Amino acid sequence: MVKKRQNADIRKPDIIRNYHEVIIEDGLEGASIGKLAKKMNIHPSLIIHYFQNKDNLTLALVDYIIYESGKMYQKLSVQTDKPEQRLQNMVEIFFSDEWCAITDIGVDFAMLSLSCRNERVQTKIRDMYLVLKGLIIGELEKVSAAGRISFRDPGRTAKIIITIYDGYRHFRHYLINEDEAGSFREDMVKSVMEALRKQ
Amino acid sequence: MVKKRQNADIRKPDIIRNYHEVIIEDGLEGASIGKLAKKMNIHPSLIIHYFQNKDNLTLALVDYIIYESGKMYQKLSVQTDKPEQRLQNMVEIFFSDEWCAITDIGVDFAMLSLSCRNERVQTKIRDMYLVLKGLIIGELEKVSAAGRISFRDPGRTAKIIITIYDGYRHFRHYLINEDEAGSFREDMVKSVMEALRKQ
DNA sequence: TTTAATTAAATGAATGTTCAGTTAATTAAT
DNA sequence: ATTAATTAACTGAACATTCATTTAATTAAA
Numbered sequence: 001m002v003k004k005r006q007n008a009d010i011r012k013p014d015i016i017r018n019y020h021e022v023i024i025e026d027g028l029e030g031a032s033i034g035k036l037a038k039k040m041n042i043h044p045s046l047i048i049h050y051f052q053n054k055d056n057l058t059l060a061l062v063d064y065i066i067y068e069s070g071k072m073y074q075k076l077s078v079q080t081d082k083p084e085q086r087l088q089n090m091v092e093i094f095f096s097d098e099w100c101a102i103t104d105i106g107v108d109f110a111m112l113s114l115s116c117r118n119e120r121v122q123t124k125i126r127d128m129y130l131v132l133k134g135l136i137i138g139e140l141e142k143v144s145a146a147g148r149i150s151f152r153d154p155g156r157t158a159k160i161i162i163t164i165y166d167g168y169r170h171f172r173h174y175l176i177n178e179d180e181a182g183s184f185r186e187d188m189v190k191s192v193m194e195a196l197r198k199q
Numbered sequence: 200m201v202k203k204r205q206n207a208d209i210r211k212p213d214i215i216r217n218y219h220e221v222i223i224e225d226g227l228e229g230a231s232i233g234k235l236a237k238k239m240n241i242h243p244s245l246i247i248h249y250f251q252n253k254d255n256l257t258l259a260l261v262d263y264i265i266y267e268s269g270k271m272y273q274k275l276s277v278q279t280d281k282p283e284q285r286l287q288n289m290v291e292i293f294f295s296d297e298w299c300a301i302t303d304i305g306v307d308f309a310m311l312s313l314s315c316r317n318e319r320v321q322t323k324i325r326d327m328y329l330v331l332k333g334l335i336i337g338e339l340e341k342v343s344a345a346g347r348i349s350f351r352d353p354g355r356t357a358k359i360i361i362t363i364y365d366g367y368r369h370f371r372h373y374l375i376n377e378d379e380a381g382s383f384r385e386d387m388v389k390s391v392m393e394a395l396r397k398q
Numbered sequence: 399t400t401t402a403a404t405t406a407a408a409t410g411a412a413t414g415t416t417c418a419g420t421t422a423a424t425t426a427a428t
Numbered sequence: 429a430t431t432a433a434t435t436a437a438c439t440g441a442a443c444a445t446t447c448a449t450t451t452a453a454t455t456a457a458a
Contacts, residue, residue, distance in 0.1 A: 204436095204437060204438075205437080206436080206437080207436080207437080210437080241438080241439090242438065242439050242440075244438080244439070244440085245437075245438055245439075248436095248437075248438075249437095
C-alpha cells in the first residue's frame, strides 16, 4: 500500500507519470483530470493544487517526456573508443527496439500535434532536437578528429540521421509482420551508414 | 449566401471539411460537435443526424484525409516518359512544399496518434501506405524495365523512400530558419537518390 | 504551531446524445 | 397539373454526464 500523505517531490512526478499512462490509454483527447484522479485514488482538486490547470499539467508532461529522452541520450556514450565503431554503435542503438520504446509513440504523436498549435511546446521539442543534434555532431567530430573520415558539415549529417531515424520510428508502426520489421530495420541502418559514408 | 437546405451529398463532406478546420485550430482534444456546429451555423444534432456519433465523424475525417492524399498521388504521374527522369521528378514532388502541405501536419499527427489506440484507423493508414508503396514500386519497375538500373527489391526501396519522406516532413517542422529548410530539402532529396542508386 | 497535503462540496459551462417536432423537397397518384 | 404521401433535412429543447476549476475545510507532518 502506498503511503497516504506524500510530499510534492513525490506526488508531482507521480501525477505526471500517471497522466502519461492515461494518455497512452485514452489519447490526449480522452484524458481528463477526473480520470487521472480516479486512477490515482486522489481528489481532482489535488491535481489542480499542484498544477493550477490542465494546460500546465500537459506542459509538465512535455517536459517529462523530453527529460526521459534526455536521460537516454546519455546512455549513448558507447563502450569502445574507436570513433567509427562508436558511430556504428550509436546508429544501431537508435534503431533498436529499446530505443524506439523509450517513449510511447502514440503520446509522442499527440505532443507533436500539440506543438503545431502551441508555441511553447514547439520550442521545447525544437530544443530537444538541438540537444540530440549536438550529441550526434559530437560523435561525428570525434571521427573527424581521428582522421579517418571527415565530415564537411556535421550539422547537416546529423540532421540526416535524425530524419531517417524519425521516419523509421514513424513508419515501422505500419509494417505488417515481424520479419518485415527486422529487415526494414537493417535496411534503414544501412541507409544511414551509407549517408554517413557519402559526406 | 449559402443555400439554406442542402442535401447529404453537399452537407456531409462540408461537415467533415469544417471538422478538419476545427481540429487544425483546436486539435483533436479541443474539437467538439458544439464548436463545429457553431462554426457552421447549424444545430449540433444535425451533425449527429448524419454521423450518429463523434467517433463516426472522426473515422469519416480519416477517410477524407486519406482520400485527399490519394487524389494527389494521381498527380504524381510525371510529364516525361524517361523512367529515370520520372523517378527524379517523383522524389522532387515528394519533397516539395506543395506536397508536404497537402494535408495539415498537425492533424496528421493527431490521426497517427489516434491510430495507436484505434485499430480501424491503424488499418486505414496502413492501407494508405500500401497504396503509396505500390505507386512507387510501379515507378521503380518502369526504370527496371527500361534496363538502366535494376532494383533487387522494389518494395524494400519504396519503403526507404517513404521513410525518408516521412522523416523529412516530420523534422522540417523543427528547423529554425528558411534557408536552413532549403538546404535541408536538397540534402534529403540527395539522400533518397543515393539510396536509389545503391540498390 | 505552523505549514503542506489533501479532501469536500459546489460551481457553471460544455460535453455528446436523444427525441419529438417542423419544414422543405421529392415522388406518386389523381 | 394539382394534390397527397413520403422521405429527407433540419431545429429546439432537454438529457445526464463530465469537464476544469474555485473556495473552504480538514488532516497530518515538521
